[in-house]
Amino acid sequence: MAVLKLRPQHLQAIRTHAESTYPEECCGLLLGKLAEDGKTVVEVMPTENSWDAQAVEAFPEIEGSAKLGSDKRDRYAIAPEDMLKVQKQGRESASPSQLDIIGIYHSHPDHPAIPSEFDRACAWSVYSYIIVSVQQGKAGDLRNWSLDDAHQFQPEEMIIVEIT
Template sequence: MGIVISELQLNIIYDHAENIYPEECCGIILGAIDQFGKSAVEVIPTVNAWVKPELVDDLSIVEEINRTKHSRYTIAPEDIFRAQKRGRDLQLEVIGFFHSHPDYPAIPSTCDRDRAWEIYSYPIVSVIQGKVSDLKSWVLDNKGVFQPEQIQID
């Protein structure tokens, strides 16, 4: 299985990644899933809503204190709800979430893995010095390990 995405949809992702650089961009992919894989129908760029944690009572987020939008992203819940509603209206579903890695390879980080779910595609765009350099898509397997996902450009 893989993900089918159009040239136009890729250009939307690339433009968003370059325009948001040096911060991570992010967005939602609506489409359909069948026995052959996932087909993207609409790409929805979103605002990176990452906010640095204020208080640290939980040792698991100590590392997050020094993070910025350059190395973290969050999609606001209201953006996800809006995309889910649009998907229902169009008889589509959320099939993935994309984001960029400024000045870093298009490989998932530990944070990416910790936030991932098996059913979604996770395209990552590497943006080097403001220009898209690479795109790779990933899926989480049932053991919690990211596996490369084939991208077919339609």
């Protein structure tokens, strides 16, 4: 069973970002290390929610995407150039070992921290997906998910650690 290890300040950074973008969805990347015993977050990297009319056109195969519109209140997208930039930064980091993108986080304004069908259709099996529910501007429930072999989201355990 997969596990995601992260520090309290990582969760706080996600919650703060989610509250700052409310009522729109926030999004960002989780950089860290993959190991046999799970994934360890080293850095939380906020990104811009680039969901717009052009993003809608990029997802024609996903059921219901045509009626999504360009509203960032219920969709997010991370620009491919942002993904590449962050991946490159992680590989060039000053740390002794390189960092990889190991997950994505985003918020659900005024909705539960449960993945939508759109979230599932766009997800990649190697990543962890943290979703934070933001109710009336206040970050609340925060859950972590990963895809199983049938490309369905399953809860993924989060362990809060203090790394020195």
